[in-house]
Structure formats: C-alpha cells, structure tokens
Amino acid sequence: MMIQVSVNNEIKSIAPATLLSDALQDWGYGDSKIAVAINQEFVPRSTYTERALSNNDQIDIVRPVGGG
Amino acid sequence: MNDEQLLRYSRQIMLPDVDIDGQEKLLAARVLIIGLGGLGSPVAMYLAAAGIGHLVLADFDTVDLTNLQRQIAHTSARIGVNKAVSAARSLRELNPDIVLDCIETILDAENLAEQINHADVVVDCTDNFATRFAINAVCVAAKVPLVSGAAIRLEGQVAVFDARTESSPCYRCLYEEDSDDATCAANGVLAPLVGIIGSMQALEAIKLICGFGTGLTGRLLLLDARHMQWREMKLPKDQQCPVCGTP
Numbered sequence: 001m002m003i004q005v006s007v008n009n010e011i012k013s014i015a016p017a018t019l020l021s022d023a024l025q026d027w028g029y030g031d032s033k034i035a036v037a038i039n040q041e042f043v044p045r046s047t048y049t050e051r052a053l054s055n056n057d058q059i060d061i062v063r064p065v066g067g068g
Numbered sequence: 069m070n071d072e073q074l075l076r077y078s079r080q081i082m083l084p085d086v087d088i089d090g091q092e093k094l095l096a097a098r099v100l101i102i103g104l105g106g107l108g109s110p111v112a113m114y115l116a117a118a119g120i121g122h123l124v125l126a127d128f129d130t131v132d133l134t135n136l137q138r139q140i141a142h143t144s145a146r147i148g149v150n151k152a153v154s155a156a157r158s159l160r161e162l163n164p165d166i167v168l169d170c171i172e173t174i175l176d177a178e179n180l181a182e183q184i185n186h187a188d189v190v191v192d193c194t195d196n197f198a199t200r201f202a203i204n205a206v207c208v209a210a211k212v213p214l215v216s217g218a219a220i221r222l223e224g225q226v227a228v229f230d231a232r233t234e235s236s237p238c239y240r241c242l243y244e245e246d247s248d249d250a251t252c253a254a255n256g257v258l259a260p261l262v263g264i265i266g267s268m269q270a271l272e273a274i275k276l277i278c279g280f281g282t283g284l285t286g287r288l289l290l291l292d293a294r295h296m297q298w299r300e301m302k303l304p305k306d307q308q309c310p311v312c313g314t315p
Contacts, residue, residue, distance in 0.1 A: 033243065033244045033246065033247040033248065035242050035243055037301045037302075040299075040300065040301050040302060041301060041302040041303075041304065042241075042242065042288070042301055042302065042303045042304065044241065044304060044305075044306035044307065044308065044309075045241075045244065045306055045308075046306055046307070046308030046309075046313075047306075060299075060301070062288075062290065062301070064197065064218075064242075064243045064247045065218040065219065065220050065223055065224065065225045065250070066194075066195065066196055066197045066200060066218055066220070066247065066249055066250065067106075067195055067218055067219050067220035067250065067251065067252045067255070067257060068103045068105050068106060068107045068108065068192075068193045068194050068195040068217070068218060068219070068262075
C-alpha cells in the first residue's frame with residue numbers, strides 16, 4: 001500500500017513513512033542545495049533523516065534565489 | 069524635529085503606527101544597505117525619502133549601461149561611477165535632511181563586522197551567496213536584524229531574520245552554503261520585480277525601526293511574478309544550524 005504526496009504540485013507515490021532524506025535522494029535532489037517545506041513549513045535540514053512523510057503531504061522544493 | 073521635518077514626514081507621521089515617536093526613531097536610526105543594484109536602489113530611495121537619519125551605502129561596483137533597465141537610483145550620466153556614490157547623489161536630491169555614507173571598497177570581514185555592529189538594521193541587496201552568508205553570520209553574532217531580499221528572472225524572495233530574538237531562524241537555517249550563483253547577467257530579471265521586492269525590504273526595515281505590526285521574522289515570502297502569486301512558508305529555527313544553532 002503506497003501513499004501519495006505532492007512535490008512541487010506533482011503527485012508521487014511512495015512507501016508509507018518514507019524518510020524525507022530518502023525521498024529527496026530518490027527524487028534526484030540528493031546533492032542539491034535546496035530548502036524543503038512540508039505543508040507550508042520549512043523542515044530544518046538537521047531533521048531530514050528523522051522526518052517521515054505522511055499521506056497527502058504537500059512538499060515544496062525551494063531553490064535559493066541570490067540575485068539582487 | 070523642526071517645522072520642515074514635521075511637514076516633510078507629515079503623511080507618515082499621521083499614521084498612528086508611526087506618529088512623532090516613530091519618525092524620531094527613523095531619524096535616529098542607522099541602516100546599512102549592502103548592494104546598490106536592483107534591490108538596493110528602491111530600498112535606499114524609500115528609506116532616504118522616509119527619513120532614516122543615517123544611511124550607509126556599500127557597493128564596490130560601478131554603474132553599467134545594462135544596470136539602468138532596473139537600478140533606478142542610477143542615471144545614464146553616471147555610467148562608470150561607483151554605485152554607492154551614484155545612489156547617494158539621487159538620495160541627496162530626494163532628501164537633503166539625512167546623513168549618507170558611501171563605502172566604495174569590497175567589505176572585508178573586519179569592515180563588514182564593524183559596519184554591521186554600528187547598524188540598527190542591515191538590508192541585504194547583494195547578488196551572490198558568499199556575501200549573503202557572510203552578512204548573515206555577522207548579523208547573528210552582532211544580534212542585528214537582517215532584511216533579506218532576492219530576485220531573478222520572474223521570481224522573488226523576501227524574509228527577515230532577527231537575531232535579537234532567540235527563536236528567530238537565520239539565513240543559514242534556510243539555505244546551505246556553496247549554493248550556485250544564478251546571476252541576473254546570465255538569467256535576466258524583469259525591472260519591476262526588483263522594485264516589488266526592494267520596496268518590501270524597505271517597508272520591513274521601517275517596521276523594525278518603529279516597532280509596529282507583524283514582522284516577517286520566521287516566514288519566507290515567495291513571489292511568482294509570471295502568475296502574480298505569493299506563497300508564504302513558515303521558517304523555524306534549525307536548532308542544529310551551524311551559525312545560529314545551539315552547539
């Protein structure tokens with residue numbers, strides 16, 4: 001039984017309780033310098049390996065903008 | 069305040085959130101603006117017009133023809149002039165009532181620390197991540213609030229990091245160092261976008277100084293100008309943050 005989450009508005013199926021760190025690796029963001037918000041709240045980077053994803057989580061991958 | 073100041077600032081003094089007390093705080097404030105480009109232009113112009121008593125303008129770059137599409141503090145006649153100096157000329161015409169300091173050299177670690185320690189608010193209008201992380205680290209150490217804005221293409225981001233508050237996140241809680249710079253020179257940027265983000269930075273700086281309203285601390289606003297959609301995300305402090313976390 002898989003759960004569904006949205007990643008930048010794209011629906012993805014993953015195993016229940018997948019860790020955020022593993023999911024990011026699977027989705028190709030393993031080495032990217034990005035910030036991740038779940039349900040409109042950024043997840044502290046130090047907790048990526050503890051944060052388990054839930055059904056219907058809305059995940060936003062935010063790329064840094066540095067221009068001025 | 070003298071009669072001319074009361075008249076000059078009357079339209080914001082009449083706001084109960086500002087009042088005489090707030091205007092006096094603005095006149096007594098010292099704000100450091102780092103970068104006088106697309107963001108720094110509207111930041112500096114609005115803060116000068118609003119009567120921030122002391123503005124320190126830092127930029128080592130000179131005005132280029134390709135800047136003028138969006139960097140509205142500069143003029144065609146000032147191509148080749150240092151950007152801090154060029155901006156100061158526009159600001160002086162806007163408001164002869166304030167103190168303007170220009171820093172035309174690259175701020176090394178020592179100068180950056182000294183300037184930030186003397187500032188009430190720092191406004192980050194720079195165009196590269198190395199400088200953004202350096203400014204953030206000093207603001208955390210010096211406990212000086214940082215108004216951070218960024219824009220490229222049709223995307224903008226704005227946030228406030230207030231190290232005076234223990235629970236406030238810092239820029240390093242949000243992003244990792246060694247992020248790749250995406251420059252306006254390589255990616256383009258639409259002129260009014262930097263005006264929107266810079267204007268919001270100036271507004272948040274004024275709120276921090278006067279001390280009214282709800283600040284942007286602990287939130288990141290993201291603008292998608294192509295679809296004119298704002299998103300707001302909460303930004304908690306990372307307790308393990310290498311800059312502001314507790315070791």
